[in-house]
Amino acid sequence: xxxxxxxxxxYGTLFDVHSAVRQAGAPLGALAEPVxxxxxxxxxxxxxxLTLMQGFDDFWVLTQRGLDHALARHNVADPxxxxxxxxxxxxxxxxPDVAPALARLKAAGKTTAVFTNGTRTMVDAAIAAAGxxxxxxxxxxxxxxxxxxxxxxxxxxxxxxxxVGAPHEIVFVSSNRWDIAGAASFGMVPVWINRTGMPxxxxxxxxxxxxxxxxxLATAFLGx
Numbered sequence: 001x002x003x004x005x006x007x008x009x010x011y012g013t014l015f016d017v018h019s020a021v022r023q024a025g026a027p028l029g030a031l032a033e034p035v036x037x038x039x040x041x042x043x044x045x046x047x048x049x050l051t052l053m054q055g056f057d058d059f060w061v062l063t064q065r066g067l068d069h070a071l072a073r074h075n076v077a078d079p080x081x082x083x084x085x086x087x088x089x090x091x092x093x094x095x096p097d098v099a100p101a102l103a104r105l106k107a108a109g110k111t112t113a114v115f116t117n118g119t120r121t122m123v124d125a126a127i128a129a130a131g132x133x134x135x136x137x138x139x140x141x142x143x144x145x146x147x148x149x150x151x152x153x154x155x156x157x158x159x160x161x162x163x164v165g166a167p168h169e170i171v172f173v174s175s176n177r178w179d180i181a182g183a184a185s186f187g188m189v190p191v192w193i194n195r196t197g198m199p200x201x202x203x204x205x206x207x208x209x210x211x212x213x214x215x216x217l218a219t220a221f222l223g224x
Contacts, residue, residue, distance in 0.1 A: 006110055006113070006173060007113045007170050007171065008114050008174070009116060010114050010116035011116065012195075013193055016092055017040050017092065019092050020036075020086075023088040025081075034070075034074065035070045038069070047062055047149075056146040056147060059142075060121070090122060090126065095213070098214060099131070108218075111138070113136065114136055114139045115158040116142070123139060142157070151182075152185065155183060171191060173193060174190070175196075178202065180207050182205075184205040185205050189208055194212060
């Protein structure tokens with residue numbers, strides 16, 4: 001399948017959103033997993049509900065609110081731990097398949113981009129920590145669009161920011177099935193990275209391929 005621009009979601013696709021708790025959440029003990037899961041769920045929920053209400057607070061604010069809710073739900077009151085977890089979120093670990101996949105695309109002459117709900121400050125910090133800046137041609141955030149994925153307006157914003165004229169010219173790669181549904185609805189070529197073996201959903205807004213990790217991108221699109 002011919003394509004020249006590969007656009008990647010950041011959180012959950014390039015960067016492991018649960019690595020912050022693994023890095024700094026030892027004081028949580030047995031609560032580490034439920035806190036991490038609820039933190040992520042609330043972070044996303046707030047983005048969707050704000051967009052539906054035609055409001056906007058940036059993703060770093062929503063990340064803090066999500067953590068505060070998760071800690072409160074589990075009766076954890078520890079300001080030092082909160083600070084440590086937020087600091088760790090700025091340097092989330094990249095998955096080991098990220099750099100090789102990006103490098104293979106760049107070697108093939110493809111344009112690479114990140115398109116994220118995160119703020120530019122957040123994603124720049126994560127990219128720098130992962131050492132993958134030289135493998136990316138564009139970094140696009142939703143901040144200028146004042147809305148969050150999966151609103152069609154933000155996919156249009158991303159398309160114009162990378163200088164592409166039509167949605168079908170972009171391969172959009174995400175581990176978030178709802179994000180894949182949004183990209184499919186907009187007309188992009190969506191590839192679902194199903195890292196956790198989740199069942200399919202959103203019928204009719206389907207990916208062109210579902211892969212367990214990023215290693216299969218070269219096979220699917222470059223013929224390797």
